[in-house]
Amino acid sequence: MIKYxxxxxxxTMDNTSNNQIxxxxxxxxEKIEVKIQPSDDIxxxxxxxxxxxxxxxxxxxxxxxxxxxxxxxxxxxxxLLKVLIVVxxxxxxxxxxxxxxxxxxxxxxxxxxxxxxxxxxxxxxxINKSNLLIASNSLNNFAFxxxxxxxxxxxxxxxxxxxxxxxxxKEKLPQIEKKLKNYTTQASxxxxxxxxxxxxxxxASAELKLxxxxxxxxxxxxxxxELSASRNDSNKEEVQSEIQGVNNVLGLVGNSDIQAKLKAxxxxxxxxxxxxxxxxxxxxxxxxxxxxxxxxxxxxxxxxSIIKEIDLTTMDVDPLxxxxxxxxxxxxxxxxxxxxxxxxxxxxxxxxxGLVTTPNSVNFKIxxxxxxxxxxxxxxxxxxxxxxxxxxxxxxxxxxxxxxSFTLDNxx
Amino acid sequence: xxxxNKIHKSYIVLIILLLIILVANLYSFQQYRNLKNTFTAFxxxxxxxxxxxxxxxALLAKFQSDDALEKAQYNDALTKILPNEEAITDLNRDxxxxxxxxxxxxxxxxxxxxxxxxxxxxxxxxxxxxxLPFSMNFASTEDNFQxxxxxxxxxxxxxxxxxxxxxxxxxxxxxxxxDQSSNIELYNFVLEGKAxxxxxI
Numbered sequence: 237m238i239k240y241x242x243x244x245x246x247x248t249m250d251n252t253s254n255n256q257i258x259x260x261x262x263x264x265x266e267k268i269e270v271k272i273q274p275s276d277d278i279x280x281x282x283x284x285x286x287x288x289x290x291x292x293x294x295x296x297x298x299x300x301x302x303x304x305x306x307x308x309x310x311x312x313x314x315x316l317l318k319v320l321i322v323v324x325x326x327x328x329x330x331x332x333x334x335x336x337x338x339x340x341x342x343x344x345x346x347x348x349x350x351x352x353x354x355x356x357x358x359x360x361x362x363i364n365k366s367n368l369l370i371a372s373n374s375l376n377n378f379a380f381x382x383x384x385x386x387x388x389x390x391x392x393x394x395x396x397x398x399x400x401x402x403x404x405x406k407e408k409l410p411q412i413e414k415k416l417k418n419y420t421t422q423a424s425x426x427x428x429x430x431x432x433x434x435x436x437x438x439x440a441s442a443e444l445k446l447x448x449x450x451x452x453x454x455x456x457x458x459x460x461x462e463l464s465a466s467r468n469d470s471n472k473e474e475v476q477s478e479i480q481g482v483n484n485v486l487g488l489v490g491n492s493d494i495q496a497k498l499k500a501x502x503x504x505x506x507x508x509x510x511x512x513x514x515x516x517x518x519x520x521x522x523x524x525x526x527x528x529x530x531x532x533x534x535x536x537x538x539x540x541s542i543i544k545e546i547d548l549t550t551m552d553v554d555p556l557x558x559x560x561x562x563x564x565x566x567x568x569x570x571x572x573x574x575x576x577x578x579x580x581x582x583x584x585x586x587x588x589x590g591l592v593t594t595p596n597s598v599n600f601k602i603x604x605x606x607x608x609x610x611x612x613x614x615x616x617x618x619x620x621x622x623x624x625x626x627x628x629x630x631x632x633x634x635x636x637x638x639x640x641s642f643t644l645d646n647x648x
Numbered sequence: 649x650x651x652x653n654k655i656h657k658s659y660i661v662l663i664i665l666l667l668i669i670l671v672a673n674l675y676s677f678q679q680y681r682n683l684k685n686t687f688t689a690f691x692x693x694x695x696x697x698x699x700x701x702x703x704x705x706a707l708l709a710k711f712q713s714d715d716a717l718e719k720a721q722y723n724d725a726l727t728k729i730l731p732n733e734e735a736i737t738d739l740n741r742d743x744x745x746x747x748x749x750x751x752x753x754x755x756x757x758x759x760x761x762x763x764x765x766x767x768x769x770x771x772x773x774x775x776x777x778x779x780l781p782f783s784m785n786f787a788s789t790e791d792n793f794q795x796x797x798x799x800x801x802x803x804x805x806x807x808x809x810x811x812x813x814x815x816x817x818x819x820x821x822x823x824x825x826x827d828q829s830s831n832i833e834l835y836n837f838v839l840e841g842k843a844x845x846x847x848x849i
Binding site: 310314321324325327331332346348349366367370376380384422472474477526528533536537538540567571 | 655658659662665666669670672676677679680683684686687690691693694697698700701704705707708711712715718719722723726727729730732770777794797798801804805806807812814815816817818819822823838844846847
């Protein structure tokens, strides 16, 4: 309506100048004139100009025809630009909405992708959990068989094992080796699957991998809670063993070191060294039940060797030692491992207590010889005794107590 | 009258505006395309994972079923070596059985007394490992004394599957006393040590 009136306005202006008012709507036109005149819509004005109705001559018409083409194209281009801008803005809004991670009432592409990512993480974490449980159990089995393998080899090399028994043990070896191969291959395969995420090659990223590892740990911790909740008097040993297993699996999540070592393990030529190396690695890096046992077992004091060495050293110092008929000799009362609380390592400090009885008051000499004898032993070091005493008993013999401490140079 | 200059200026403004929108849209579209690709990849992987998940769970079930016998054997050995509680009664039986097995008229040994202290967590191993202090009094020949020492030393071995124990103190009175029935000289000795158990929950 405005455009139409606008056109009329220009027409009227021209006609007015020629005193040829062709319309009766003079008052309307004047009203509109006030409205339209300040218009900045240049393209609207052009549009109006296109519609100028001017009584003209043929020459004028030709001129008008000539000049109206560029004007028409300008309007078309302008309208096209406007349409493009509107379309562009609509597209921009659509894209921004789709890129937003959350919008009320709308499921955006970003939201859908995030949901799918979470679903992938959950599923992959469950797959990892299964793979790691298999790997962990295989490593556990490997540890048991490795101990079996090493003790069998030790027995085969032992001088005190009979040939008959050695023959039986030799027959066992190939079967143990086969099991060792199977367990390492199985563990390696399952660890690799949980580490490389073959299905996720397209979308694999460090961040996604970390998220999957975190979810795997969460899933395992949930599993642990479920196991704890199901524990009762009848199944507590099985449940505890399972929980120990899950603790072990937790140590495998994202542990590429073990995987690398397992890959490096030569399953073709199994040797006591390769088995021992892998076993040591497992014991030091995994919370395996056997690793705890091994830790305590390997720190145990070899009392037999210590008592034997004490006996040999004492016999050198006192020829009457262990002579039941003689009262005049060294007699031990106890051997004690000193408890070093608060230390991370066992220092193996040994305390040896006893009595020295002599007829001629050479107790301090004998005790000093004993201390030097211990000091010269390859088994002991840091031998110490700092207080000496002796007294005469009712039989006229000289009796002195000794309390010697030392540490072990070599464990068994 | 509208000049062509003014028209051109307006065109330029419109074109610049359009260009800005275009560039912004190109950037957004690039992001959108990347997101769409990620969506497609996740969607494909998500579908494939359904199958992989079922496969892995089936594999785990099969492994657990195949491994059940060996696992039970290992767990049995493990529980003997490192029980889940103090298990004092089992320890009494084990030690007494061993003492009786080495006792003979020509080489006697007699277990006179066993007493236990209060359990505490092991400071070296930790990880739920507890130690139960014990003290045992014996009267025996020197040969059986050595056997008892060896018994505690080799405890915790998978071969003999005995409970993990460690001696911390050996007190011996080498003033032998004649056994009234056999006339064999017996020595009194006390072995103190720790028996281990695991309680990881």
